[in-house]
Amino acid sequence: MKLLRHGPAGAEKPALLDGSGKVRDLSGIIPDIAGLVLGDAELDKLRALDPASLPVIEPERIGPCVGGTGKxxxxxxxxxxxxxxxxxxxxxxxxxxxxxxxxxxxxxxxxxxxxxxxxxxxxxxxxxxxxxxxxxxxxxxxxxxxxxxxxxxxxxxxxxxxxxxxxxxxxxxxxxxxxxxxxxxxxxxxxxxxxxxxxxxxxxxxxxxxxxxxxxxxxxxxxxxxxxxxxxxxxxxxxxxxxxxxxxxxxxxxxxxxxxxxxxxxxxxxxxxxxxxxxxxx
The missing domain is CATH 3.90.850.10 (Fumarylacetoacetase-like, C-terminal domain)
Structure with missing residues (x-):
């Protein structure tokens, strides 16, 4: 699974890249690619999604792929x-x-x-x-x-x-x-x-x-x-x-x-x- 964040710096939203190279919006599913979302259980929930059920978006900017980095x-x-x-x-x-x-x-x-x-x-x-x-x-x-x-x-x-x-x-x-x-x-x-x-x-x-x-x-x-x-x-x-x-x-x-x-x-x-x-x- 390929996860990404898009949007203006400091206000990025979560998304995933599907198998055909389309970017799919995850903002209705998770708040961000950060914190507890990065755990195995939450990632398994994202894997279980049908990417085709998620809206296709065309990001103007790709942000850093993880948020909330402490170190x-x-x-x-x-x-x-x-x-x-x-x-x-x-x-x-x-x-x-x-x-x-x-x-x-x-x-x-x-x-x-x-x-x-x-x-x-x-x-x-x-x-x-x-x-x-x-x-x-x-x-x-x-x-x-x-x-x-x-x-x-x-x-x-x-x-x-x-x-x-x-x-x-x-x-x-x-x-x-x-x-x-x-x-x-x-x-x-x-x-x-x-x-x-x-x-x-x-x-x-x-x-x-x-x-x-x-x-x-x-x-x-x-x-x-x-x-x-x-x-x-x-x-x-x-x-x-x-x-x-x-x-x-x-x-x-x-x-x-x-x-x-x-x-x-x-x-x-x-x-x-x-x-x-x-x-x-x-």
Whole structure:
């Protein structure tokens, strides 16, 4: 099942994508794709619906595929080749940092280049959306706490991230630095989250082309690991790391984003995103 949210930013309504690619309105069935709606029982009720019984809509804007996110947790250097291109050793344990939830935006919304930025970069990532509260869960049980998966662009300002006091969060949290969606694809439709191809292009040039098979720490391990340090709640998002090909890793001269460019990215089975970069507003 592919779930989505549409409408103006901050006032999105729930919908689903049917098997023929039509968007069907869910606003008469559920209030939002958030909170308890992400649990197995509620998702089963949605699966039982006949999509043909729901009104067809033509959204003007697709919003982030999950609402009410309390935590946006990111995993750093989770692909060995990406660690190598940044000049760092692969981590022995997952590196965790937070991205402000105010960075979350729709999959095709414009991405802002922050004021004073010289090193805004791209990162295609597999997103994991929590559906059931997870505290001290085992790796064997971890995936049962996942509602589904999505595409994330973990946009990053490298100078803010690494050259201004060492706090990654401030290089990751500018408004629009978290395009999420287009769909939340429920976990039953993803046979193996460790066998997904992911890719990213800038102005039509392929920059990233990888597979979740090369993650250092897989999804089940990450959910279990993170739950040892904080309780994961429905709607929380985990961005699981990026494969090689980011702008800072291009040799001999790194390449970074500027206003007026187009970023296109996707993950097999999870959809695609397309963002135009713009100068940051007020």
């Amino acid at each position: 946006f947790i990111c995993v750093g250097l989770n692909y060995a080749d990406h660690a190598k291109e940044t000049g760092k050793a692969p981590p022995e344990e997952p590196i965790l940092f937070m991205k402000a939830t105010s960075a979350i935006c729709g999959p095709n919304d414009a991405v802002e280049i922050p004021r004073g930025s010289k090193k805004t970069d791209w990162e295609v990532e597999l997103g994991v959306i929590i559906g059931k509260r997870a505290k001290y869960v085992s790796e064997a049980d971890a995936l049962s706490h996942v509602a589904g998966y999505c595409v994330i662009n973990d946009v990053s300002e490298r100078a803010f991230q690494s050259e201004r006091g060492g706090q990654w969060t401030k290089g990751k949290s500018h408004d629009t630095f978290g395009p999420t969606g287009p769909w939340l694809v429920t976990r039953d439709e993803v046979a193996d989250p460790q066998n997904l191809r992911l890719w990213l292009e800038v102005d039509g040039v392929r920059r990233q082309d990888g597979s979740t098979a090369t993650m250092i720490f897989g999804v089940a391990h990450l959910v279990s690991y993170i739950s040892q340090f904080m309780t994961l709640e429905p709607g929380d998002i985990i961005a699981t790391g990026t494969p090689p090909g980011v702008g800072m890793g291009i040799k001999p001269d790194p390449v970074f984003l500027k206003a007026g460019q187009v970023i296109t990215l996707g993950i097999d089975g999870l959809g695609t995103q397309s963002q135009t970069t713009v100068a940051a507003g007020d």
